[in-house]
Amino acid sequence: xxxxxxxxxxxxxxxxxxxxxxxxxxxxxxxxxxxxxxxxxxxxxxxxxxxxxxxxxxxxxxxxxxxxxxxxxxxxxxxxxxxxxxxxxxxxxxxxxxxxxxxxxxxxxxxxxxxxxxxxxxxxxxxxxxxxxxxxxxxxxxxxxxxxxxxxxxxxxxxxxxxxxxxxxxxxxxxxxxxxxxxxxxxxxxxxxxxxxxxxxxxxxxxxxxxxxxxxxxxxxxxxxxxxxxxxxxxxxxxxxxxxxxxxxxxxxxxxxxxxxxxxxx
Amino acid sequence: xxxxxxxxxxxxxxxxxxxxxxxxxxxxxxxxxxxxxxxxxxxxxxxxxxxxxxxxxxxxxxxxxxxxxxxxxxxxxxxxxxxxxxxxxxxxxxxxxxxxxxxxxxxxxxxxxxxxxxxxxxxxxxxxxxxxxxxxxxxxxxxxxxxxxxxxxxxxxxxxxxxxxxxxxxxxxxxxxxxxxxxxxxxxxxxxxxxxxxxxxxxxxxxxxxxxxxxxxxxxxxxxxxxxxxxxxxxxxxxxxxxxxxxxxxxxxxxxxxxxxxxxxxxxxxxxxxxxxxxxxxxxxxxxxxxxxxxxxxxxxxxxxxxxxxxxxxxxxxxxxxxxxxxxxxxxxxxxxxxxxxxxxxxxxxxxxxxxxxxxxxxxxxxxxxxxxxxxxxxxxxxxxxxxxxxxxxxxxxxxxxxxxxxxxxxxxxxxxx
Numbered sequence: 259x260x261x262x263x264x265x266x267x268x269x270x271x272x273x274x275x276x277x278x279x280x281x282x283x284x285x286x287x288x289x290x291x292x293x294x295x296x297x298x299x300x301x302x303x304x305x306x307x308x309x310x311x312x313x314x315x316x317x318x319x320x321x322x323x324x325x326x327x328x329x330x331x332x333x334x335x336x337x338x339x340x341x342x343x344x345x346x347x348x349x350x351x352x353x354x355x356x357x358x359x360x361x362x363x364x365x366x367x368x369x370x371x372x373x374x375x376x377x378x379x380x381x382x383x384x385x386x387x388x389x390x391x392x393x394x395x396x397x398x399x400x401x402x403x404x405x406x407x408x409x410x411x412x413x414x415x416x417x418x419x420x421x422x423x424x425x426x427x428x429x430x431x432x433x434x435x436x437x438x439x440x441x442x443x444x445x446x447x448x449x450x451x452x453x454x455x456x457x458x459x460x461x462x463x464x465x466x467x468x469x470x471x472x473x474x475x476x477x478x479x480x481x482x483x484x485x486x487x488x489x490x491x492x493x494x495x496x497x498x499x500x501x502x503x504x505x506x507x508x509x510x511x512x513x514x515x516x517x518x519x520x521x522x523x524x
Numbered sequence: 525x526x527x528x529x530x531x532x533x534x535x536x537x538x539x540x541x542x543x544x545x546x547x548x549x550x551x552x553x554x555x556x557x558x559x560x561x562x563x564x565x566x567x568x569x570x571x572x573x574x575x576x577x578x579x580x581x582x583x584x585x586x587x588x589x590x591x592x593x594x595x596x597x598x599x600x601x602x603x604x605x606x607x608x609x610x611x612x613x614x615x616x617x618x619x620x621x622x623x624x625x626x627x628x629x630x631x632x633x634x635x636x637x638x639x640x641x642x643x644x645x646x647x648x649x650x651x652x653x654x655x656x657x658x659x660x661x662x663x664x665x666x667x668x669x670x671x672x673x674x675x676x677x678x679x680x681x682x683x684x685x686x687x688x689x690x691x692x693x694x695x696x697x698x699x700x701x702x703x704x705x706x707x708x709x710x711x712x713x714x715x716x717x718x719x720x721x722x723x724x725x726x727x728x729x730x731x732x733x734x735x736x737x738x739x740x741x742x743x744x745x746x747x748x749x750x751x752x753x754x755x756x757x758x759x760x761x762x763x764x765x766x767x768x769x770x771x772x773x774x775x776x777x778x779x780x781x782x783x784x785x786x787x788x789x790x791x792x793x794x795x796x797x798x799x800x801x802x803x804x805x806x807x808x809x810x811x812x813x814x815x816x817x818x819x820x821x822x823x824x825x826x827x828x829x830x831x832x833x834x835x836x837x838x839x840x841x842x843x844x845x846x847x848x849x850x851x852x853x854x855x856x857x858x859x860x861x862x863x864x865x866x867x868x869x870x871x872x873x874x875x876x877x878x879x880x881x882x883x884x885x886x887x888x889x890x891x892x893x894x895x896x897x898x899x900x901x902x903x904x905x906x907x908x909x910x911x912x913x914x915x916x917x918x919x920x921x922x923x924x925x926x927x928x929x930x931x932x933x934x935x936x937x938x939x940x941x942x
Contacts, residue, residue, distance in 0.1 A: 342903035358916030
């Protein structure tokens with residue numbers, strides 16, 4: 259990998275994880291440095307979303323083996339809220355609807371929560387509104403969505419843009435975006451991609467989890483990883499995504515196989 | 525129950541006749557006497573009484589309550605930001621009883637029974653069914669004073685009725701009668717607070733044709749209090765009754781809400797929020813009777829339960845024969861914050877008419893993992909995330925009230941509670 263001298267943000271070593279009784283991740287190795295954009299691709303069921311959830315600390319994902327280091331710290335010892343405070347952001351594939359909590363209230367609570375963790379002063383209601391308006395406009399998000407309950411009744415595209423808005427507000431160091439492109443029409447995809455591209459910085463890394471190559475026309479990755487049956491089976495540059503687009507996931511589809519413990523990677 | 529011993533709990537609850545004032549009108553004396561006999565006969569509910577199956581009255585049986593004296597010197601408290609004309613009942617007696625504003629009369633019941641009893645004959649005691657509600661019979665058996673709220677035709681008024689007392693070991697039987705004439709519109713806040721003993725209140729409401737009442741009932745008694753109340757509503761043609769019930773206080777609380785949609789086109793909206801903690805028990809029984817065609821009812825009660833608290837929701841909807849075109853909906857949602865909290869929810873639909881819509885639904889759940897994780901993944905710590913979700917659950921009820929000072933009061937209650 260290139261970019262020597264830049265901060266190593268994420269280091270996964272032989273990560274195994276299961277959800278319930280099912281073993282999903284079977285030995286993931288991944289290194290992400292500041293400034294990089296990684297795409298994690300793969301067929302349905304390959305473990306992409308589980309990997310994203312594992313990074314954010316979703317309680318349904320149990321890490322059974324391996325190491326997960328974020329900026330040198332053991333991720334497993336950190337609560338989800340602490341990971342967020344340290345600059346880890348997960349854009350959800352299926353953003354959760356929370357009736358009764360206004361989006362604006364939620365966003366300010368989140369921003370002030372991470373600011374407190376980072377030792378920064380809280381943002382006043384007035385300053386926050388101005389900030390929010392500015393950021394929402396960048397993503398073509400209707401003001402009305404800010405007053406509505408979190409994600410409630412949002413269209414697919416509105417939910418995804420809202421995730422990107424949260425990312426922009428929380429100013430992460432490492433953003434993992436889980437299928438942020440799925441369910442978007444081409445115009446929405448352009449808006450979302452523009453928003454994400456504006457977030458590219460030398461001191462920040464993005465991990466795009468995606469099923470489709472389409473997103474990578476707009477956000478060009480430095481590295482592409484192909485996930486299959488819980489392992490990264492191929493790695494390459496941006497051209498790999500194009501190849502996958504042409505050839506399809508055929509060779510990487512999971513074939514029904516007995517649930518036996520995965521052999522170690524040796 | 526036929527052999528009532530002289531020292532039975534029901535006898536103990538009935539104050540000696542000589543403690544009660546004389547009443548101005550013969551019909552009022554009859555009403556009181558009838559209900560004295562009725563309660564003596566009915567007594568406290570037996571162990572197998574279906575309507576009391578999940579509400580244990582041990583606390584009532586085990587304590588002796590003395591009929592509260594005239595004046596309880598309990599402090600009144602304002603609701604911050606709420607600037608409404610107020611009347612006050614202490615221990616059921618009107619102490620700030622008289623208020624006359626354009627279109628509105630508020631009078632002490634005792635005074636009215638002394639001066640112009642005919643003005644409330646046919647109203648007082650007409651809507652509370654004391655054959656079905658033994659504690660309403662007990663209330664009526666102590667008929668002495670209370671408050672009468674009259675709103676003139678086409679007037680638009682808002683008032684707060686503050687109800688305080690009784691102190692520990694005392695019993696009070698507050699009585700309110702609210703009558704809205706044709707086309708009148710009113711907001712009435714019935715605010716029960718500061719009680720430590722046994723409160724057994726009855727509020728009767730009569731809405732004339734096209735009248736509209738928003739009735740906010742706050743029950744915020746002390747933590748050892750017993751509160752067993754009835755609100756009985758009679759609605760004439762095209763009237764609208766919107767109720768917001770919030771149960772916050774009392775160790776043991778029950779409210780029965782009876783609504784008779786007697787005139788065509790009448791409509792009621794019943795909103796309820798209860799949030800017991802510790803060892804509190806709260807019971808809501810609602811009974812909506814669609815007695816006329818094209819009447820609508822929409823009912824939503826929500827409960828948040830902490831500690832070892834328990835709650836009962838029993839919602840009965842009756843659609844009488846011939847009441848076609850009725851639309852009735854009932855929902856009860858409960859959020860359990862502790863493994864030791866308990867809810868019993870029970871819808872009862874009795875439909876004797878065709879061409880009606882009636883639906884009901886009930887849920888009992890805990891804070892869900894996905895919203896909790898979503899909030900935490902944004903940096904909000906778990907206790908704060910839980911608080912946000914609890915407030916969201918209850919907040920949708922609170923914001924229906926539409927009176928900011930009352931909403932603020934309830935939000936503050938909620939914030940400090942769980």
